[in-house]
Amino acid sequence: MMRKMRFAALLLALLLFCSMVACKKQSGKTKYSAYYFDYFDTVTTVVGYADSKDEFDRVCASITAQLEEYHRLYTIYNRYEGLNNLYTVNETEDGVHNVVQVDEKIMDLLLYAKEIYTLTGGRTNIAMGSVLSIWHEYREAGMHDPAGAELPPMDALRAAAEHTDIEQMILDTENNTVFLADPEMRLDVGAIAKGYAVEMVAQQLTADGIEGYILNVGGNVRAIGTADGDEPWSVGIENPDTEDTETPYIAYLHLSDAAVVTSGSYQRYYVVDGKNYHHIIDPETLLPGEKYLAVSVLCRDSALGDALSTALFLMDWEEGRALVEFTPNVEAMWTLPGGEQKYSSGFEAYTFAMEK
Amino acid sequence: MGTNDRKKIRNDIILAVVLLAVAAAAMLFWHFGKVEGDFAVVLIDGVETARYALDTDTEVVIHTDNAGENTLVIAGGKAYVGAANCPDLVCAGHRAISRVGETIVCLPHKLVIKITAASDAGGVDMAA
Numbered sequence: 001m002m003r004k005m006r007f008a009a010l011l012l013a014l015l016l017f018c019s020m021v022a023c024k025k026q027s028g029k030t031k032y033s034a035y036y037f038d039y040f041d042t043v044t045t046v047v048g049y050a051d052s053k054d055e056f057d058r059v060c061a062s063i064t065a066q067l068e069e070y071h072r073l074y075t076i077y078n079r080y081e082g083l084n085n086l087y088t089v090n091e092t093e094d095g096v097h098n099v100v101q102v103d104e105k106i107m108d109l110l111l112y113a114k115e116i117y118t119l120t121g122g123r124t125n126i127a128m129g130s131v132l133s134i135w136h137e138y139r140e141a142g143m144h145d146p147a148g149a150e151l152p153p154m155d156a157l158r159a160a161a162e163h164t165d166i167e168q169m170i171l172d173t174e175n176n177t178v179f180l181a182d183p184e185m186r187l188d189v190g191a192i193a194k195g196y197a198v199e200m201v202a203q204q205l206t207a208d209g210i211e212g213y214i215l216n217v218g219g220n221v222r223a224i225g226t227a228d229g230d231e232p233w234s235v236g237i238e239n240p241d242t243e244d245t246e247t248p249y250i251a252y253l254h255l256s257d258a259a260v261v262t263s264g265s266y267q268r269y270y271v272v273d274g275k276n277y278h279h280i281i282d283p284e285t286l287l288p289g290e291k292y293l294a295v296s297v298l299c300r301d302s303a304l305g306d307a308l309s310t311a312l313f314l315m316d317w318e319e320g321r322a323l324v325e326f327t328p329n330v331e332a333m334w335t336l337p338g339g340e341q342k343y344s345s346g347f348e349a350y351t352f353a354m355e356k
Numbered sequence: 357m358g359t360n361d362r363k364k365i366r367n368d369i370i371l372a373v374v375l376l377a378v379a380a381a382a383m384l385f386w387h388f389g390k391v392e393g394d395f396a397v398v399l400i401d402g403v404e405t406a407r408y409a410l411d412t413d414t415e416v417v418i419h420t421d422n423a424g425e426n427t428l429v430i431a432g433g434k435a436y437v438g439a440a441n442c443p444d445l446v447c448a449g450h451r452a453i454s455r456v457g458e459t460i461v462c463l464p465h466k467l468v469i470k471i472t473a474a475s476d477a478g479g480v481d482m483a484a
């Protein structure tokens with residue numbers, strides 16, 4: 001009798017053991033990853049679950065072909081033979097811009113940029129090109145010759161800031177043309193183009209029936225479907241305090257079919273007299289924003305995430321939080337210069353603790 | 357009930373508790389995977405060129421296109437870039453990495469150093 005009961009108890013325990021272990025759903029797929037360096041002057045990471053390496057490579061080929069196309073259209077640094085891109089839009093002939101016929105993908109981005117300008121109260125402004133090009137020039141020079149690194153002269157920045165009125169960007173949606181009415185004006189879509197392109201690629205993959213992938217283009221992370229089986233993706237948000245060697249991540253997030261975009265002072269900067277000057281320029285001061293080390297925005301749409309993370313980076317916390325709470329399905333995390341974190345009301349619902 | 361039976365019941369309870377604890381630990385391990393990695397994998401332009409065990413201290417110069425050089429240092433179970441001749445030096449400024457999924461990127465040299473584990477998965481899927 002006792003022996004039988006003992007056997008039954010053991011069997012029960014074994015059953016429990018097996019069911020607990022098996023409760024993690026396995027799809028039988030393999031996890032692959034790939035890195036690319038040719039798009040948007042940053043590194044692109046693709047992680048995906050696929051039945052075979054061939055299948056993964058095919059999806060990556062589709063992703064990179066799309067990113068390549070968006071990169072060529074949205075770059076302001078390169079011209080391509082036979083293609084009208086934003087470099088073409090920025091060009092002048094005899095001191096004035098041309099009316100430029102553009103691809104729908106450019107028109108859609110520029111229309112979106114106008115919406116974003118309104119939503120962010122002008123913080124995210126693609127018409128800042130003339131100011132940003134000065135910073136770009138001094139940053140490039142300073143990185144190649146650190147000893148001779150200099151800040152751009154304030155009067156040059158102020159003069160350029162006279163030509164940043166987004167209303168001077170004339171969009172004709174009937175004929176798909178762009179015209180910059182102010183001859184001194186330049187577009188720079190760096191604050192929105194990566195997130196926008198990533199979102200478009202993600203939506204195309206979803207339309208193609210592909211899921212189980214996560215993309216990261218220079219801090220613009222977008223999950224397409226879940227990870228293995230029904231598990232969410234685990235995303236680590238890097239600690240913007242690069243001096244802190246003990247804490248690699250300031251947050252761990254669980255994502256499925258969603259985006260998280262981080263704007264950080266550590267992402268692209270140069271050093272002048274021992275001080276870091278990063279690339280997120282405040283339209284009011286014409287200097288790099290100093291309110292935060294990083295801002296991460298979590299939402300469905302990586303285009304919105306990209307645009308908002310730039311804007312929030314330049315806003316006082318009270319104003320930024322109000323914008324986040326006002327915009328549906330958007331959460332945010334702010335890291336202050338001292339390392340302290342602030343969260344919007346729903347952000348922490350997506351975080352988890354990583355076991356050591 | 358004799359003391360012998362009581363002892364048996366007590367042993368059974370202990371056995372059941374131990375089994376459950378093992379199951380719970382196994383489940384946690386499977387769920388979260390391993391956090392500390394085993395290897396630093398070197399990828400140049402997306403292609404793996406080498407991997408180094410984190411438990412063996414070493415120093416190696418990685419050569420990339422256009423005379424690019426990054427010195428990978430493995431010490432005390434962590435990997436970092438000790439020196440580099442890239443213009444931005446972002447890679448050399450990055451903290452030492454040791455957890456699965458952590459990466460150091462040198463954009464000018466198209467170089468990625470990433471941490472992986474011998475067993476499948478664990479850590480984060482994406483660092484950003």
Ligand SMILES: [Zn+2]
Binds near residue numbers: 445447448461463
């Ligand atoms: Zn480097």
